[in-house]
Amino acid sequence: GEDVEQSLFLSVREGDSSVINCTYTDSSSTYLYWYKQEPGAGLQLLTYIFSNMDMKQDQRLTVLLNKKDKHLSLRIADTQTGDSAIYFCAESSSPGNTPLVFGKGTRLSVIA
Amino acid sequence: EAGVTQFPSHSVIEKGQTVTLRCDPISGHDNLYWYRRVMGKEIKFLLHFVKESKQDESGMPNNRFLAERTGGTYSTLKVQPAELEDSGVYFCASSPRTGESYGYTFGSGTRLTVV
Numbered sequence: 001g002e003d004v005e006q007s008l009f010l011s012v013r014e015g016d017s018s019v020i021n022c023t024y025t026d027s028s029s030t031y032l033y034w035y036k037q038e039p040g041a042g043l044q045l046l047t048y049i050f051s052n053m054d055m056k057q058d059q060r061l062t063v064l065l066n067k068k069d070k071h072l073s074l075r076i077a078d079t080q081t082g083d084s085a086i087y088f089c090a091e092s093s094s095p096g097n098t099p100l101v102f103g104k105g106t107r108l109s110v111i112a
Numbered sequence: 113e114a115g116v117t118q119f120p121s122h123s124v125i126e127k128g129q130t131v132t133l134r135c136d137p138i139s140g141h142d143n144l145y146w147y148r149r150v151m152g153k154e155i156k157f158l159l160h161f162v163k164e165s166k167q168d169e170s171g172m173p174n175n176r177f178l179a180e181r182t183g184g185t186y187s188t189l190k191v192q193p194a195e196l197e198d199s200g201v202y203f204c205a206s207s208p209r210t211g212e213s214y215g216y217t218f219g220s221g222t223r224l225t226v227v
Contacts, residue, residue, distance in 0.1 A: 004154070035218070042116075042220035043155075043203060088155060096207035099145055099157035099168065100216060 002026040006089050006103035013111050018076040020106045022089030025070065029091040032065060033100065034074045037086045046074070046087075048095075076108075084110045114138065118204050118219035125226055130192040133222045137186070137206030143167075144187050145207075145216065146179060150200040158202075161187060173198075194226045 003025045012018045024032070030051045035043040049056045049063045049072070056063045062075040076083055086107050090100040117136040125131050137144045146158040157171040163184035172179070176195070181187040191198055201223050205216040 040220075042118075043205075043218035045215050045217070048215065090155075096143055096209070096216065099147075099160055099171070100155075100205075101157070102147075102155035104152070104154040 002029075002091065002101045004089055004091060004101055004103035006087075006106045008104060009107050009109070011109045011111060012079050014079060014081055016079055018074075018079045018083065018108055018110075020074045020076075020087050020089075020108065022072040022074075022103055023070055024072065024089070024091050024101075026091060026093065026101070027070070028093045029070075031092045031095045032063075032072050033090040033092070034061075034063065035088040035090060035102075037088065037105070039085075043088065079108075079110050081110045081112055084108055116204055116206050116217050116219035118202075118222050120222055121220060122223045123225070125194055125224070127196055127226055128193045130190065131194055131224060133189045133191075133202050133224070135187045135189070135204030135219060137204070138217055140208065141206035141217075142184070142209050143207040143216075144181060145205045146187070146189055147203040147205065148200050149203065149221075150197075155203065158189075191224075194224075196226050199224055199226045 005023045033048040034046040060077045064073045086105040088105045089103040144161040147155050149155045159179045160168040161181045178190045201221045203221045205218045207216045
């Protein structure tokens with residue numbers, strides 16, 4: 001079955017860049033997502049990328065996709081304490097129509 | 113537009129009791145999903161409704177879990193009888209029909225603790 005893997009923890013200093021990595025196994029994945037979960041809150045969609053794209057940038061966020069290696073990364077520039085949260089990578093072969101497959105989440109801690 | 117609403121936000125019940133979780137999707141969203149996250153593990157798919165029909169229930173753990181979506185609006189997920197391993201955060205998500213959006217909107221989740 002499909003599998004999505006992420007490292008569990010990342011700690012960075014405020015102002016530095018954070019890079020969260022994710023690998024997936026399903027070659028039919030066509031859409032890949034990054035969700036953020038702050039303490040006590042739901043899952044907030046940060047960004048998504050289509051499989052025919054290599055990169056997507058949205059303000060401080062940069063998503064890189066290496067489809068050959070099935071590797072996805074999320075870079076957060078100028079990381080702030082408010083970025084501390086759990087970040088989930090997820091994939092779907094038919095967005096909105098089929099369930100998302102999630103990784104275990106990466107807990108990002110930002111040190112002031 | 114109102115988001116996806118789930119309640120209760122927290123529930124603590126004893127093993128063997130029954131609990132019913134509710135999810136109100138965004139109005140007009142045909143697709144409704146239930147997911148569960150057990151502590152420290154990935155968010156796992158439980159069930160997918162398209163309007164009032166169960167499209168995919170392959171993720172439901174066992175027959176102690178019953179989901180309904182009468183009238184294609186809100187959905188309930190009942191656990192009866194609850195076991196200790198049912199503890200976790202239950203998320204609901206909704207999305208419009210295919211092609212209208214690439215996003216799934218999630219609720220804040222219900223944290224279920226079975227003691």
